[in-house]
Amino acid sequence: MKQLRNKDGIMLQVLTEAMYGRSRMVVYQELKEPFQVYVIEKEKFDHWIQNEEQTNVKSPEKRRPVQEEKETRCEKKASQSVIERFLDANTYSGKIEVLESTEEFIDGNILDMMAASMDVLVEGDSIDEKYFSLMQILRTQAKFETNR
Numbered sequence: 001m002k003q004l005r006n007k008d009g010i011m012l013q014v015l016t017e018a019m020y021g022r023s024r025m026v027v028y029q030e031l032k033e034p035f036q037v038y039v040i041e042k043e044k045f046d047h048w049i050q051n052e053e054q055t056n057v058k059s060p061e062k063r064r065p066v067q068e069e070k071e072t073r074c075e076k077k078a079s080q081s082v083i084e085r086f087l088d089a090n091t092y093s094g095k096i097e098v099l100e101s102t103e104e105f106i107d108g109n110i111l112d113m114m115a116a117s118m119d120v121l122v123e124g125d126s127i128d129e130k131y132f133s134l135m136q137i138l139r140t141q142a143k144f145e146t147n148r
Contacts, residue, residue: 006030009104011128017042031132033100082106086114092142099135106131 006012011031018025024042029035082102089095099106099114111130115122115137122133 031128082110083113087117092138092145096135096138096142099131099138103131 004012004014012028013031015027015029015037018027018039020039025039026042026045027037027039028045029037082098082105085098085102086095089098095114106127108127108130111122111127111134115130115134118137118141120134120137122130122137124130124133
């Protein structure tokens with residue numbers, strides 16, 4: 001299944017393409033709770049995704065090294081804060097909240113550290129696969145968590 005980001009930055013996956021009368025439709029699902037499934041005309045969907053890709057292509061190349069230096073310092077602070085908040089969360093539900101609220105600051109290393117702190121192994125090669133693997137583990141643990 002094809003995974004993309006929508007204009008709001010939410011991950012989605014294309015489940016299938018379908019026909020409705022003479023119209024070609026795309027059936028996709030948001031990869032964020034409550035995991036809604038939507039149907040949209042293929043033409044509109046392609047235009048929507050094309051605009052997203054074009055937006056990403058237009059970023060100026062000359063400024064990139066300067067931005068990367070600033071981002072590195074900010075990301076380092078953000079990643080430390082994310083890990084601290086994750087470790088400080090007393091419940092699995094709290095860890096889920098931290099993970100969801102800091103999704104934009106999370107990279108593969110942070111996900112690996114979070115998983116190691118729980119003595120679990122996250123599956124997947126990409127950041128998104130690792131994220132959803134860890135989220136699934138946390139949700140499973142949260143189901144069996146008691147408030148005694």
